[in-house]
Amino acid sequence: MTLKIQIIITVLVIIGLVYIIGLIRKHRLELKYALPWMGAGILVIVFACVPGFMDALSDLIGIASPVNMIFFLGFLFALVIILALTVAVSSAANGVKRLVQQLAILEKRNRELEERIKELSDEKK
Numbered sequence: 531m532t533l534k535i536q537i538i539i540t541v542l543v544i545i546g547l548v549y550i551i552g553l554i555r556k557h558r559l560e561l562k563y564a565l566p567w568m569g570a571g572i573l574v575i576v577f578a579c580v581p582g583f584m585d586a587l588s589d590l591i592g593i594a595s596p597v598n599m600i601f602f603l604g605f606l607f608a609l610v611i612i613l614a615l616t617v618a619v620s621s622a623a624n625g626v627k628r629l630v631q632q633l634a635i636l637e638k639r640n641r642e643l644e645e646r647i648k649e650l651s652d653e654k655k
Contacts, residue, residue, distance in 0.1 A: 543578070550567055
């Protein structure tokens with residue numbers, strides 16, 4: 531990897547990290563969802579600045595080519611993100627279900643109280 535490509539990758543990742551930090555500061559992205567992206571960005575900077583690291587890692591794991599190692603790591607990263615988002619969606623769905631049930635109970639109580647008030651006001655007349 532040439533020095534020019536290393537610099538371009540590093541600058542692009544730093545821009546991405548600054549953007550992510552901006553989203554966190556504006557409360558448009560929660561920290562727990564940003565951490566994997568920030569970790570991936572830091573890893574990309576390490577891989578770009580130390581090109582021999584990817585070769586050594588792929589040899590250690592037994593993957594023939596560093597390019598295959600990059601695709602493998604990208605696939606694992608995507609799976610982790612998908613799992614985390616699935617857990618978040620499931621949790622949100624359970625929360626919505628609980629809130630809808632509570633709302634239904636409160637609406638029923640409200641109707642019963644309104645009927646009781648109407649009965650009491652009819653008795654006074």
